[in-house]
Amino acid sequence: MNYLAPVLFVLGILIVGFGVLMLVPLSVSWLIADGAHTAYDEAVLITVAVGALMSCSLRGRKRDIRVREGFLLVALTWSLLPAFGALPLYLQIDGLSWTDAYFEAVSGLTATGATVLSGLDELPLSINLWRTFMHWIGGLGVIVLAVAILPLLGFGGRGMLKAETPGPMKDSKITPRITETAKGLWVVYLILTIACASGLRLAGMPGWDALMHAFSIMGLGGFSSKDASLGHFNSLDIELVAIGFALLAGINYSTHFLVLSRRSLVPYWFDREAHYFLGVLAASTLALSLYLWPDAIYPDFATTLRYVAFHSVSLATSLGFATTDYAQWPMFGQLWILFLGSFVACSGSTGGGIKMMRAVILYKQVFRELMRAMHPRSLQTVRFGATVVPDSALHAILGFMFIYVVTIVSMTLLLVASRLDVVTAFSAVVACLNNTGPGLNLVGPASTYAVLSDFQTWVCSWAMLLGRLEIFSLLVVLMPAFWRR
Numbered sequence: 001m002n003y004l005a006p007v008l009f010v011l012g013i014l015i016v017g018f019g020v021l022m023l024v025p026l027s028v029s030w031l032i033a034d035g036a037h038t039a040y041d042e043a044v045l046i047t048v049a050v051g052a053l054m055s056c057s058l059r060g061r062k063r064d065i066r067v068r069e070g071f072l073l074v075a076l077t078w079s080l081l082p083a084f085g086a087l088p089l090y091l092q093i094d095g096l097s098w099t100d101a102y103f104e105a106v107s108g109l110t111a112t113g114a115t116v117l118s119g120l121d122e123l124p125l126s127i128n129l130w131r132t133f134m135h136w137i138g139g140l141g142v143i144v145l146a147v148a149i150l151p152l153l154g155f156g157g158r159g160m161l162k163a164e165t166p167g168p169m170k171d172s173k174i175t176p177r178i179t180e181t182a183k184g185l186w187v188v189y190l191i192l193t194i195a196c197a198s199g200l201r202l203a204g205m206p207g208w209d210a211l212m213h214a215f216s217i218m219g220l221g222g223f224s225s226k227d228a229s230l231g232h233f234n235s236l237d238i239e240l241v242a243i244g245f246a247l248l249a250g251i252n253y254s255t256h257f258l259v260l261s262r263r264s265l266v267p268y269w270f271d272r273e274a275h276y277f278l279g280v281l282a283a284s285t286l287a288l289s290l291y292l293w294p295d296a297i298y299p300d301f302a303t304t305l306r307y308v309a310f311h312s313v314s315l316a317t318s319l320g321f322a323t324t325d326y327a328q329w330p331m332f333g334q335l336w337i338l339f340l341g342s343f344v345a346c347s348g349s350t351g352g353g354i355k356m357m358r359a360v361i362l363y364k365q366v367f368r369e370l371m372r373a374m375h376p377r378s379l380q381t382v383r384f385g386a387t388v389v390p391d392s393a394l395h396a397i398l399g400f401m402f403i404y405v406v407t408i409v410s411m412t413l414l415l416v417a418s419r420l421d422v423v424t425a426f427s428a429v430v431a432c433l434n435n436t437g438p439g440l441n442l443v444g445p446a447s448t449y450a451v452l453s454d455f456q457t458w459v460c461s462w463a464m465l466l467g468r469l470e471i472f473s474l475l476v477v478l479m480p481a482f483w484r485r
Contacts, residue, residue, distance in 0.1 A: 007073045011051075011080070012050075012052065012054030012056075015048075015054065015080070015084060016048050016051035016052055017051075018047060018085070018137075019047030020048070022088065024133060025126040026041070029124065034124035034126050035124055036092050036126045043088045043091060046084070046087060047087065071477055075473065078474075082109050085109060096116075097454070099457050100457065103449065104116055104131070106464050107221075107223075109137065109138035109468075110465065111352070112352070112431075112464045113223050113319070113435075113436075113437030113438075114222070114428075114431065114432060114438070114464070115437075118227060120227050125208060128212055131223045132223045135215050135219035135221030136219045139189070139218060139219025187260075188253055188256045188257050189253065191260070192245065192249070193218045197213075197214035198210075199244070200238060203235060203241050213230070220246065220250065221319070221435075222314075222319060222436075222437035230242060231324060236306065239310050242314075242319075242321060243309065243310060246317045246319045249319075249350050249351070250317035250344070251268075251346050252274070252347060252348035253349060255268060255274065255348075272384065276356050276360055277344060277345070277346050277356050284312050285305070285308055285309045285312045288308045288312060288337070289301065292333055308333075310323055311326050311337055315341045315436055317344065318351045318352035322445035325445055326445055327444040338439070343355065344356055353436075354401065358397050361389055365398070400472065407463075407466060407471060415429065415456055418455055418456055420442075421441065424440065424443055427440035427441065427443065428463075429460070431443070432460045432464045433467040
C-alpha cells in the first residue's frame with residue numbers, strides 16, 4: 001500500500017488546482033454582483049484546504065507516478081473532483097440535494113450535459129458559468145492538464161496520461177516529450193474555444209452566453225444557460241457555428257495540432273478516422289431528413305434538414321444541445337441519433353462513446369471472420385488505412401466491446417428493477433455512458449434527470465464516470481489483483 005502516498009500527494013495538488021479554478025466564477029460573481037459569491041467563498045476555502053492538507057501531510061512521499069498508480073489517480077480524480085465541483089451548486093441553489101449536486105458536477109466534468117436543474121435562465125450567471133466551465137475543464141481532461149504542469153513540481157505524469165488517454169491512441173505521441181504533447185493539445189483547445197466564442201458572438205449571441213456555450217461546445221458537453229438550450233436563440237447562424245465547432249471538437253485533437261504546427265490542412269486528408277466520422281454524419285443527416293420529410297413534422301424539406309443536421313451532429317458528437325423537441329420524431333429517428341452517439345466521435349477528441357476507430361476496426365474484424373469462414377486457409381489482415389491492426393489490439397477492442405455491452409445491459413436492468421420504464425432506463429444509460437446527455441421519454445430533450453430517484457441518479461452518475469474513462473480505467477482499480485503486491 002506504499003504507492004497510495006504519492007498518489008494522494010498528487011491528488012491533493014490537483015484538488016488545490018481545482019479550487020483555484022473556482023476563482024474564475026467567483027471573480028465574475030463579485031464583478032457583476034449576482035449574489036453567489038458567498039457559495040464560492042466557502043467552496044474555494046473547503047476545496048483548497050482539503051487539497052493542501054492532503055499534499056502537505058504527504059510532501060516527503062512524492063515521486064514519479066507509475067502506470068498502475070496512474071490508474072488509481074485517474075479513478076480517484078474523476079470520482080472526487082465532482083464532489084468539490086458540486087459545492088457551489090449545493091451551497092447556492094435552494095432545495096438541491098447532495099445527490100443531485102454531485103450528479104450535476106459529474107455531468108459537467110465528464111462533459112455529458114445531463115442535468116437535474118430547471119429554471120436555468122434565473123440562475124446566477126456565475127453558477128451557469130461554473131457549470132459550463134466544468135465542461136471545458138473536463139473536456140480534454142484534467143489529467144492531460146496535470147501532465148503539462150506536474151513536471152514543474154518535480155515529478156512526471158507519463159503514467160497518468162497512459163491511464164487517461166483513450167485506448168486507440170495510448171501509444172501515440174505528437175511530440176517527443178509527453179509534457180510538450182499535453183501543452184500542445186491545450187494550446188489547440190484554447191485557440192478553438194476562443195474562435196468558437198467569437199463565432200457565436202458574431203452570429204448574434206450575447207457575450208456571456210457566447211463564452212458559456214463555447215465552453216460547452218468545445219468540451220462537447222450539453223450544459224446551456226437557457227432552459228430551451230440553443231433553441232432559445234432560434235438562430236440558424238448560431239446553429240451553423242455550433243455545428244462547425246462541434247465537428248472540429250469531434251475530430252482527434254492530435255490532427256488539429258499537426259494542422260496548426262505545420263500550417264497545412266494536409267493532416268486532415270490523411271486522418272482516415274475523420275473521413276469515416278464526416279461520412280457517417282453526412283449520410284445519416286440526409287437519410288434521416290428524407291425519412292422524416294413525409295411525416296410533415298416541419299413545414300418543408302429545408303427546415304427538416306436544418307433540425308436533423310443539428311441534432312444528428314449534436315448527439316453523434318455527444319454535444320447534447322437541442323433546438324427542438326426531437327421526442328416528436330418517430331421512434332426510429334430518436335433511436336438513430338442516440339445510436340450515433342455510441343460510436344461516431346473520433347478517438348482523441350472530447351466526444352464520448354466507443355469511438356469511430358474502434359467501430360471501424362470491429363466491423364473489419366467481423367468481415368475478416370466471414371472471409372475466413374469461406375476461405376479457411378486464406379491469410380486475412382485487418383487494416384485501418386495503411387496500418388495493419390495487430391491481433392493484440394483486436395483482442396483489446398473485442399474485450400472493450402463486450403464489457404461495454406454488459407455495462408449497458410446491467411445498468412439498464414438496475415434502473416428497470418427500480419421501477420423505471422424500459423425506454424427511459426435504456427436511453428438514460430446509453431446517454432450517460434456515451435456522455436451524450438439527453439435520452440428519451442422521461443429524460444428526453446424537453447425534460448431533465450430530476451425525475452429520477454436518488455438510486456437511479458447514482459447509477460447514472462456511475463455510468464457517466466465509466467463512459468468518460470472508457471470503462472477499463474475505472475474498473476481496473478476494482479479488481480482484487482490491482483491491490484496485490
